[in-house]
Amino acid sequence: MEDAHGVLSNALAVVAHERDHQAQTARLRRVVDESFDFVWRVLRRMGVPSRDADDAAQQCFLVVARRLKEIEEGRERAFLFQTAIRVARNEHRSARRRREDGEQKLSAIVDPAGGPEDIIEQKWARRTLDALLATMPDEQRAAFVLFELEGLTLRETADVLGVPQGTAASRVRKARQHYDRRVRRLRERIGNGGSR
Amino acid sequence: MTEPRRILDDDPDELDLLLLGAGTEEAPSSRAKQRTLLALGLAVGTAALGAKVGTGLTGGKAVGSLPVALFAKLTGVGVVAGGLAVGAAAVFTSMSEEPTARNTPAVSAWLQEPSSTPVASASTVSASEEEGLEAPPTVASAERKVRLAPAEPAPRVPVPVESSEPAPTNALAEELDLVERARAHLQAGRARDALRLLDRRDADHPRGVLGIEATVLRVEALVQLGDRAAARSIGEAFLKRHPRSPLAPRVRQAVGRVPSKAEGEPR
Numbered sequence: 001m002e003d004a005h006g007v008l009s010n011a012l013a014v015v016a017h018e019r020d021h022q023a024q025t026a027r028l029r030r031v032v033d034e035s036f037d038f039v040w041r042v043l044r045r046m047g048v049p050s051r052d053a054d055d056a057a058q059q060c061f062l063v064v065a066r067r068l069k070e071i072e073e074g075r076e077r078a079f080l081f082q083t084a085i086r087v088a089r090n091e092h093r094s095a096r097r098r099r100e101d102g103e104q105k106l107s108a109i110v111d112p113a114g115g116p117e118d119i120i121e122q123k124w125a126r127r128t129l130d131a132l133l134a135t136m137p138d139e140q141r142a143a144f145v146l147f148e149l150e151g152l153t154l155r156e157t158a159d160v161l162g163v164p165q166g167t168a169a170s171r172v173r174k175a176r177q178h179y180d181r182r183v184r185r186l187r188e189r190i191g192n193g194g195s196r
Numbered sequence: 197m198t199e200p201r202r203i204l205d206d207d208p209d210e211l212d213l214l215l216l217g218a219g220t221e222e223a224p225s226s227r228a229k230q231r232t233l234l235a236l237g238l239a240v241g242t243a244a245l246g247a248k249v250g251t252g253l254t255g256g257k258a259v260g261s262l263p264v265a266l267f268a269k270l271t272g273v274g275v276v277a278g279g280l281a282v283g284a285a286a287v288f289t290s291m292s293e294e295p296t297a298r299n300t301p302a303v304s305a306w307l308q309e310p311s312s313t314p315v316a317s318a319s320t321v322s323a324s325e326e327e328g329l330e331a332p333p334t335v336a337s338a339e340r341k342v343r344l345a346p347a348e349p350a351p352r353v354p355v356p357v358e359s360s361e362p363a364p365t366n367a368l369a370e371e372l373d374l375v376e377r378a379r380a381h382l383q384a385g386r387a388r389d390a391l392r393l394l395d396r397r398d399a400d401h402p403r404g405v406l407g408i409e410a411t412v413l414r415v416e417a418l419v420q421l422g423d424r425a426a427a428r429s430i431g432e433a434f435l436k437r438h439p440r441s442p443l444a445p446r447v448r449q450a451v452g453r454v455p456s457k458a459e460g461e462p463r
Contacts, residue, residue, distance in 0.1 A: 025238065028236060028238065029233075029238050032229065032232060032233060032236070032238070036224065036228075036229045036232065037223055037224060037229075040223070040224040040228065041219075041220070041222060041223070041224075044222060045219055053224065053228075054224065054225075054228040054231065054232075055440075055441060055442055057224065057228060057232060058228075058231060058232045058235055058442045059442040061232050061235075061236060062235065062236070062442050065236050121214070122218060122221070125214045125215055125217065125218035126218040126219075126222065128215060128218075129215045129216075129218045129219050132215070145219075147200070147202065148202055148203055148204075148216065148219075149216065149219040149220055150220075151202075151220075153199065154197065154199045154200065165197050166197065169197060169199075169200055172200050173200055176200065176203065179203070183211060183212070183215070186211070187211060190211075
């Protein structure tokens, strides 16, 4: 009798384990379906070159897969975002060097002194945006990417960043000021280039 | 708390729209997602394999005429001699590159070998390398979906289906099917069957997009068969070529090297 009870308990445990595994698999699949593009875009806007973005995105989801049971339901996107930020950082040089390179690239844009004239509009815009983002401190950049580019609300931005709303609002505002300053200079250079 | 005003809600001009649009229109290729699903061991056959084709970066506008048009649009000034001069080559590389292969809205665009150049270490990446040829991930074309014959999801202790179903109708789907079935055999302890399918994958798709995943499975299959020498040989070559691949830890573990610290995990 005890043996039968033991066998039954084991069988029930196996079934429960299998159900749990299937639920986790379904959850992981859902997370990938819902968030893959978002993670990929975040990686790109945080400076990962397009040739590395696929692998970097895959890395993020491998991390999520390993940690899925620890991640609260509904918090997957926040976890993914934070993972993406770290992965992007790992791919790059120091924050200071990133910003310096960004400034250099941004100042080289619309150089009336020379350079190839044949550009493709979207490529130009993307590279300009990436150079501009590279000049931002990482915290502001992350907030800008979420709020201005991905269109999250302030509350969602704070949630994904894992900070209070006030902190998120402050970062968004500073990022906006930074953006406005750089774009103003860009407009001036475009204007100067046109008048020659 | 008052929500800050977004740029797009704050009377954006053409330049704002151009820059912000560039940030949101870029999208990964569908093969990137499929490769991730495969790496996670998630069934890929049951999903419609969509070739989501977004507004990508290949433009399509004629090189040479655009700078002036762009300039005029941004400044409101008419055509000006000299047009819009762009920064040095270090910033904008190879303007003549027109990734025509990627402009083809066909599955064949997916058959290009994925980038397999190792990611340079943090100390050696230079700005010009980083700003190198960045191939647009999507192609500017109408959306197209490629449907697979529905396949069974990979069971946990799988019995691979030696298919009597009609063959998939495109190369990527075929390659995915072979690799996924090889994985299922491997998980079931049938390394020889896995290697057989991987050999077939190599022969039928020499330039397929799943080369990395197939190599990792091959290493694991060889380990399972007890052929450690062959596993190590292939594994070491893989690690030399792809030291920072997301699948590198699996290879290290398979060939008995000390697993590397998982990167990027939030604490």
